[in-house]
Amino acid sequence: MTRLFSPSRFAAMVAKEFVQMRRDRLTFGMMVGIPLLQLILFGYAINSDPKHLPTAVLDNDRSVFSRTVLAGMKNSQYFEFVEEVEGEKRVEELLRLGRIQFVVTIPPDFGRDLVRGQRPVLLLEADATDPSATSNAAASMQQIVRGTMNRDLTGPLAPLQSREGPVELRFHPRYNPEAVTQFNIVPGLMGVVLTMTLVIITSLAITRERERGTMENLLITPVRPLEVLLGKLVPYILVGYIQMALIVVAARYLFEVPFLGSLPLLFAVSFLFIAANLGVGITFSTVAQNQLQAVQMSFFFFLPSILLSGFMFPFRGMPEWAQYLGSVLPLTHFLRIVRGVVLKGNGLADIAPHLWPIALFLVASLGIGVKRYRQTLD
Amino acid sequence: MTSAVPVIDVHELTKVFGKKTVVDKVSLSVNEGEIYGFLGPNGSGKTTTIRMLCGLLRPDGGKGTCLGHDVLSESELIKPHVGYMAQRFSLYGDLSVRENLEFMARMYGVADRRRAVNDTMERMNLAGFAATLAGNLSGGWKQRLALAACMIHSPRLLLLDEPTAGVDPTARRDFWDEVHKLAGQGITALISTHYMDEAERCHRLAYIAYGKLLTTGTAAEIVARENLATWEISGPGLYALIDGLRALPGVEQVVAFGVTLHVSGRDAAALEAHLPPFLAGRATAVRIASSLEEVFISLMRGTRP
Ligand SMILES: Nc1ncnc2c1ncn2[C@@H]1O[C@H](COP(=O)(O)OP(=O)(O)OP(=O)(O)O)[C@@H](O)[C@H]1O
Ligand SMILES: [Mg+2]
Numbered sequence: 001m002t003r004l005f006s007p008s009r010f011a012a013m014v015a016k017e018f019v020q021m022r023r024d025r026l027t028f029g030m031m032v033g034i035p036l037l038q039l040i041l042f043g044y045a046i047n048s049d050p051k052h053l054p055t056a057v058l059d060n061d062r063s064v065f066s067r068t069v070l071a072g073m074k075n076s077q078y079f080e081f082v083e084e085v086e087g088e089k090r091v092e093e094l095l096r097l098g099r100i101q102f103v104v105t106i107p108p109d110f111g112r113d114l115v116r117g118q119r120p121v122l123l124l125e126a127d128a129t130d131p132s133a134t135s136n137a138a139a140s141m142q143q144i145v146r147g148t149m150n151r152d153l154t155g156p157l158a159p160l161q162s163r164e165g166p167v168e169l170r171f172h173p174r175y176n177p178e179a180v181t182q183f184n185i186v187p188g189l190m191g192v193v194l195t196m197t198l199v200i201i202t203s204l205a206i207t208r209e210r211e212r213g214t215m216e217n218l219l220i221t222p223v224r225p226l227e228v229l230l231g232k233l234v235p236y237i238l239v240g241y242i243q244m245a246l247i248v249v250a251a252r253y254l255f256e257v258p259f260l261g262s263l264p265l266l267f268a269v270s271f272l273f274i275a276a277n278l279g280v281g282i283t284f285s286t287v288a289q290n291q292l293q294a295v296q297m298s299f300f301f302f303l304p305s306i307l308l309s310g311f312m313f314p315f316r317g318m319p320e321w322a323q324y325l326g327s328v329l330p331l332t333h334f335l336r337i338v339r340g341v342v343l344k345g346n347g348l349a350d351i352a353p354h355l356w357p358i359a360l361f362l363v364a365s366l367g368i369g370v371k372r373y374r375q376t377l378d
Numbered sequence: 379m380t381s382a383v384p385v386i387d388v389h390e391l392t393k394v395f396g397k398k399t400v401v402d403k404v405s406l407s408v409n410e411g412e413i414y415g416f417l418g419p420n421g422s423g424k425t426t427t428i429r430m431l432c433g434l435l436r437p438d439g440g441k442g443t444c445l446g447h448d449v450l451s452e453s454e455l456i457k458p459h460v461g462y463m464a465q466r467f468s469l470y471g472d473l474s475v476r477e478n479l480e481f482m483a484r485m486y487g488v489a490d491r492r493r494a495v496n497d498t499m500e501r502m503n504l505a506g507f508a509a510t511l512a513g514n515l516s517g518g519w520k521q522r523l524a525l526a527a528c529m530i531h532s533p534r535l536l537l538l539d540e541p542t543a544g545v546d547p548t549a550r551r552d553f554w555d556e557v558h559k560l561a562g563q564g565i566t567a568l569i570s571t572h573y574m575d576e577a578e579r580c581h582r583l584a585y586i587a588y589g590k591l592l593t594t595g596t597a598a599e600i601v602a603r604e605n606l607a608t609w610e611i612s613g614p615g616l617y618a619l620i621d622g623l624r625a626l627p628g629v630e631q632v633v634a635f636g637v638t639l640h641v642s643g644r645d646a647a648a649l650e651a652h653l654p655p656f657l658a659g660r661a662t663a664v665r666i667a668s669s670l671e672e673v674f675i676s677l678m679r680g681t682r683p
Binding site (some may be wrong): 165210213214215216217219220221222223376377378 | 391395429432433434436453454457458460462464466467468469470471482485487527656
């Protein structure tokens with residue numbers, strides 16, 4: 001007599017699954033690790049109200065009033081003055097390199113004009129490539145100026161308080177003046193897509209050989225580890241470039257993202273990034289016992305990449321430890337390169353500081369991969 | 379053209395997996411142009427031994443040479459001259475027959491690849507399947523493809539792990555003819571098998587059980603050395619006698635052989651004394667020569683852990 005459902009068979013099944021789960025430690029670890037990681041990242045690291053944003057000051061007035069405004073900005077915690085600059089040229093440079101988020105410019109005779117009731121212009125410029133990083137700070141500016149000025153404008157100056165404000169505040173979002181989020185997201189997506197797909201695909205490369213038994217046949221041939229590893233990478237470099245080209249086309253024609261920099265430059269430096277991701281994947285594939293583990297390890301890498309790189313959330317909004325972690329990831333640096341080239345028109349010299357961390361990562365990951373690769377079956 | 383040094387010359391090879399000693403001090407010596415049969419029950423360590431010979435596994439103990447190179451440290455020098463056929467099909471199921479052969483030819487840097495591939499397909503009757511995906515071949519044809527693939531670079535030593543498992547009799551005969559032809563050209567072959575008829579076609583044999591090498595030599599030597607006495611029993615209603623026969627003193631194995639029973643034991647005198655009275659009137663017993671299979675079963679029984 002055969003039944004459709006037998007409780008004893010079912011129980012045996014369950015028991016077997018438990019045994020298998022216990023044997024597969026890594027999968028089990030990942031099942032625990034991924035939610036944990038998510039919890040930590042979302043709970044502590046992600047801050048959509050970034051403070052202490054690096055700000056440069058161009059103070060042409062140096063009066064009591066200019067100092068009051070600056071002190072007020074500082075007290076708001078949104079701005080952190082990192083440099084007092086002398087001229088526009090330096091301001092341009094700092095913005096282009098992404099060293100600062102804001103520049104506050106105080107015109108000459110700011111204090112005098114203020115007292116005369118002539119509403120001097122206070123200029124706040126921002127690197128608005130990532131609008132979410134600047135919007136809160138910029139919005140708070142009006143409040144700050146009003147609050148601090150009113151404290152100083154007392155006695156005979158008190159009437160100045162009552163008008164539309166003693167100071168005319170001007171906000172210049174640079175690079176992405178309309179604060180279009182897509183302009184920031186779409187070029188960034190290039191890095192995210194490359195990271196996700198390339199790492200997963202290559203992490204399966206060697207694992208699949210082992211799982212299908214074809215590793216035995218491969219190992220018996222005179223082939224060398226680096227030949228196997230690189231041989232498996234090359235096709236995917238091509239895949240990476242195809243993905244990039246697709247996104248560039250989409251960015252240009254679907255989202256109308258302005259391309260200020262050189263596309264050939266972008267494609268050239270992307271080689272490093274693509275290779276770094278493949279290096280991670282191939283290293284995973286020398287560690288993973290089966291394909292499921294390989295995919296899980298890829299996600300374990302992908303998650304911090306997307307959360308800590310400044311793709312989803314402003315990099316400067318994260319606590320310091322998260323920023324350190326983020327700086328190790330190739331995606332963090334690649335995002336700065338892509339945004340720099342596409343939105344700011346960065347040249348090679350401007351992006352050079354972001355190239356070597358990727359190169360370092362590539363060498364390290366491939367090195368581990370080659371070292372881990374076993375030329376025997378045991 | 380026999381050289382002084384044997385093609386395979388290993389001493390006390392040992393492999394341990396976890397706490398289990400899977401291959402226990404196995405020593406083998408195989409000469410050039412020799413066809414060497416490797417036999418033993420399932421799980422006895424044949425595959426593990428072969429893998430150690432060609433550098434797929436690192437021995438945990440022992441030493442020796444293969445094609446004149448150290449098996450422990452020079453597997454890179456051994457690999458190019460070895461044709462290894464794994465027990466489990468290990469070519470790419472998602473490549474066609476031709477693509478697989480070309481891949482292997484490339485891996486070994488075969489000169490004039492196109493011709494080598496075409497010749498091999500011709501010789502192994504694979505030409506009709508050139509474009510078929512290897513994964514879609516029937517089991518026997520997969521074996522033939524694997525065999526073709528491991529010979530494509532004209533190796534000097536063939537290590538074949540159950541090359542004819544699941545292969546039909548005609549193809550099996552073709553295979554052995556081919557191996558003998560190659561042996562005539564000085565190519566050496568170590569072949570594991572469970573088939574007794576194949577064992578008898580080998581120049582020399584080694585029998586391994588539970589990781590230990592039990593005996594080596596030609597089939598005749600092995601049979602003679604074991605000194606097993608066998609009787610063929612015939613008559614009506616034989617199956618009813620089996621349990622009784624097994625209980626007789628001196629009887630070590632009783633095997634049904636078509637319409638007869640083969641009874642064997644090493645103590646010929648005891649059998650001589652007890653068989654006729656037990657069978658009296660029910661069946662007849664005739665002393666025959668022991669076969670290789672009976673000898674192997676007897677060997678294995680003697681060493682069960
Ligand atoms: N990678 C491994 N890890 C642990 N144990 C292993 C491993 N490979 C083989 N074994 C064990 O070693 C023993 C010998 O296996 P091996 O495959 O060499 O036997 P065999 O003689 O080839 O058997 P068969 O005739 O079934 O092919 C078996 O008990 C097997 O379970
Ligand atoms: Mg085997």
